[in-house]
Amino acid sequence: MAIIEAHGLARTFTSRRQTVEAVRGVDLTVRQGEIVGFLGPNGAGKTTTLRMLTTLLRPTAGTATVAGADLLRDPVGVRRRIGYVPQAIGVTAGGTDPNCLVGEEMAIQGRLYRLSAGQAAERARLLTDQLELTGLEDRLCKTLSGGQRRRLDIALGLVHAPVVVFLDEPTTGLDPQSRSNLWEHIAGLRARLGTTVFLTTHYLEEADALCDRVLVIDNGKIIAEGVPEELKRRISGDVVTLSVSGDPARAKAILTGHPGVREISADGRAIRMTVEHGEEALPGMLRALDGDGITMESIQLARPTLDDVFLTLTGRSLRDDSPSGSQGPAETDDSALASAGRSHQ
Amino acid sequence: MTATIVTAPQSAAEQDQSGPVIFLADTMLIFRRQLRLSLRNPVWVIVGLIQPVLYLAFFGPLLARIASGGGMPGVSSGNPYGFFVPGLLIQLGLFGAAFVGFSIIADWRAGVIERFRVTPVGRMALLAGRVLRDVVTLSVQAVVLVLAGLAFGLRAPLAGVLIGLAFVAVVAVSLSALSYTVGLLLKSEDALAPLINMIVVPLMLLSGIMLPMTLGPAWLRDVARATPFGYIINAMRDAFAGHYFNSIVAEGIGVSVGLAIVCLWLAGRAFVRENA
Numbered sequence: 001m002a003i004i005e006a007h008g009l010a011r012t013f014t015s016r017r018q019t020v021e022a023v024r025g026v027d028l029t030v031r032q033g034e035i036v037g038f039l040g041p042n043g044a045g046k047t048t049t050l051r052m053l054t055t056l057l058r059p060t061a062g063t064a065t066v067a068g069a070d071l072l073r074d075p076v077g078v079r080r081r082i083g084y085v086p087q088a089i090g091v092t093a094g095g096t097d098p099n100c101l102v103g104e105e106m107a108i109q110g111r112l113y114r115l116s117a118g119q120a121a122e123r124a125r126l127l128t129d130q131l132e133l134t135g136l137e138d139r140l141c142k143t144l145s146g147g148q149r150r151r152l153d154i155a156l157g158l159v160h161a162p163v164v165v166f167l168d169e170p171t172t173g174l175d176p177q178s179r180s181n182l183w184e185h186i187a188g189l190r191a192r193l194g195t196t197v198f199l200t201t202h203y204l205e206e207a208d209a210l211c212d213r214v215l216v217i218d219n220g221k222i223i224a225e226g227v228p229e230e231l232k233r234r235i236s237g238d239v240v241t242l243s244v245s246g247d248p249a250r251a252k253a254i255l256t257g258h259p260g261v262r263e264i265s266a267d268g269r270a271i272r273m274t275v276e277h278g279e280e281a282l283p284g285m286l287r288a289l290d291g292d293g294i295t296m297e298s299i300q301l302a303r304p305t306l307d308d309v310f311l312t313l314t315g316r317s318l319r320d321d322s323p324s325g326s327q328g329p330a331e332t333d334d335s336a337l338a339s340a341g342r343s344h345q
Numbered sequence: 346m347t348a349t350i351v352t353a354p355q356s357a358a359e360q361d362q363s364g365p366v367i368f369l370a371d372t373m374l375i376f377r378r379q380l381r382l383s384l385r386n387p388v389w390v391i392v393g394l395i396q397p398v399l400y401l402a403f404f405g406p407l408l409a410r411i412a413s414g415g416g417m418p419g420v421s422s423g424n425p426y427g428f429f430v431p432g433l434l435i436q437l438g439l440f441g442a443a444f445v446g447f448s449i450i451a452d453w454r455a456g457v458i459e460r461f462r463v464t465p466v467g468r469m470a471l472l473a474g475r476v477l478r479d480v481v482t483l484s485v486q487a488v489v490l491v492l493a494g495l496a497f498g499l500r501a502p503l504a505g506v507l508i509g510l511a512f513v514a515v516v517a518v519s520l521s522a523l524s525y526t527v528g529l530l531l532k533s534e535d536a537l538a539p540l541i542n543m544i545v546v547p548l549m550l551l552s553g554i555m556l557p558m559t560l561g562p563a564w565l566r567d568v569a570r571a572t573p574f575g576y577i578i579n580a581m582r583d584a585f586a587g588h589y590f591n592s593i594v595a596e597g598i599g600v601s602v603g604l605a606i607v608c609l610w611l612a613g614r615a616f617v618r619e620n621a
Contacts, residue, residue, distance in 0.1 A: 054463050056459060056462060079464060080465045088456065092453065093455045093456045095456035095457060095460035108374060109460075112374060112464040112465070113465065
């Protein structure tokens with residue numbers, strides 16, 4: 001059974017006589033009990049699509065049914081049945097008031113969903129237990145750690161036991177431990193309650209660890225869709241980046257056709273390759289270059305990341321054109337996290 | 346983690362969403378939340394009260410001296426505070442309510458506005474609960490100011506004072522609704538502060554809070570007549586003097602209620618708007 005079904009969903013923004021097509025005709029289906037990841041760089045249209053599906057933004061075109069209610073004709077019906085956890089990066093935070101007590105936030109959220117005071121308290125007890133927030137009820141939200149605060153954001157989105165929950169960048173900005181802890185909680189949601197989860201992310205690892213299916217969005221359109229393994233197979237191999245002091249064109253010529261090298265491109269003095277079994281192929285590649293008198297300035301070997309999936313799908317890097325300056329700090333966080341994640345591998 | 350499965354009772358969640366009862370219940374939920382937040386950090390309520398009390402203490406005696414010499418047309422030489430306190434009440438209302446827009450920007454930053462907008466709660470209730478909190482806060486401040494005025498020598502009938510406080514409450518509704526609207530549209534404290542100052546300071550000067558506008562030249566009186574607060578202050582002064590049924594009070598009621606309706610309408614549009 002489809003919990004979310006959207007056809008031709010589109011949204012254009014007009015500012016200063018300029019029209020921006022943030023989302024250009026998205027079709028998607030999410031079945032009951034699925035965990036689906038919406039993957040893409042900042043500005044790709046992930047959040048805009050999510051805001052349309054959660055009734056925060058009216059689509060300029062298209063139709064959708066969410067949790068059995070028509071998005072355009074019955075937005076309140078949609079709101080009653082869905083949970084939404086806003087992103088906690090960039091300009092806005094994840095939805096809790098820093099000066100409210102944890103317990104207060106849980107209580108009012110339940111009441112806003114029309115639960116009685118008793119029902120709201122019951123749900124709050126259950127969720128604080130499930131999301132490991134017990135004992136924090138009398139703390140101000142601003143005193144929580146990043147991971148605790150994010151778990152609280154998520155608990156608030158679940159107060160009314162929604163059939164589907166939308167998580168916007170649930171783990172961005174968290175340290176690796178908090179992230180994997182949150183992944184367990186999100187996976188547990190589906191396992192225990194059969195809750196459908198629709199989340200946005202720009203981490204391939206996150207999609208990998210969590211999602212049954214991934215939709216890749218770029219420039220307002222879905223450009224790929226599939227299970228994470230399938231997406232990674234398109235890359236198949238490690239990403240090797242060499243920086244040479246000699247002539248990069250010659251280096252490129254030498255390495256093209258070298259065993260294991262699949263894709264190769266030169267950018268300035270850097271040569272970027274997709275190499276099968278990179279760590280085994282690397283010594284041979286270096287010997288070949290050395291034999292031709294080309295010396296190396298630096299060598300990098302990495303597992304494929306979303307960035308690489310992206311590069312393969314679009315020919316562009318995820319970080320080349322970060323569209324909004326206001327999300328700068330979030331970008332920095334990302335790269336820090338991404339490299340931290342990589343060093344664990 | 347427990348393995349219990351608890352689903353929210355559907356009967357409660359599927360109830361009718363509209364209607365005045367639900368609206369009032371939602372409004373009270375938001376009101377109580379906002380009030381609790383104010384009480385947790387009452388320093389702003391106190392700071393807001395200090396300014397008019399300082400005027401009362403440091404400016405009131407000067408005014409009383411001039412008035413007792415008969416140098417102020419329209420100011421009773423026997424009861425200058427009956428002139429001065431209504432002005433200070435409006436000043437309190439102007440500055441107390443005009444800056445509440447900052448809090449909605451903070452809420453928007455925290456993601457609280459978005460979070461509430463995705464719940465079934467009516468969006469007008471999100472506004473009404475906040476405005477109600479501001480009205481209650483300001484009314485309490487106004488009562489304190491009137492009591493301080495009594496200590497300085499204000500003499501006014503109780504009915505007149507109550508009418509005056511009602512005017513303050515209506516002004517608070519207008520300005521707080523307007524401030525939330527502008528805050529929600531601008532989403533920037535840096536833009537909101539100068540804008541509010543640019544609007545509120547001239548309005549305050551032109552309303553004759555400190556000195557009667559009748560002292561001014563004709564052009565200044567004409568400009569003042571085009572702004573709303575002069576009418577409201579004059580009506581309050583009449584009420585403090587014990588005159589309740591005349592054209593000045595009627596004008597004051599008309600202007601204050603009209604202003605509140607316009608401001609609430611604008612605020613309603615901003616709050617119900619899709620992308621606010």
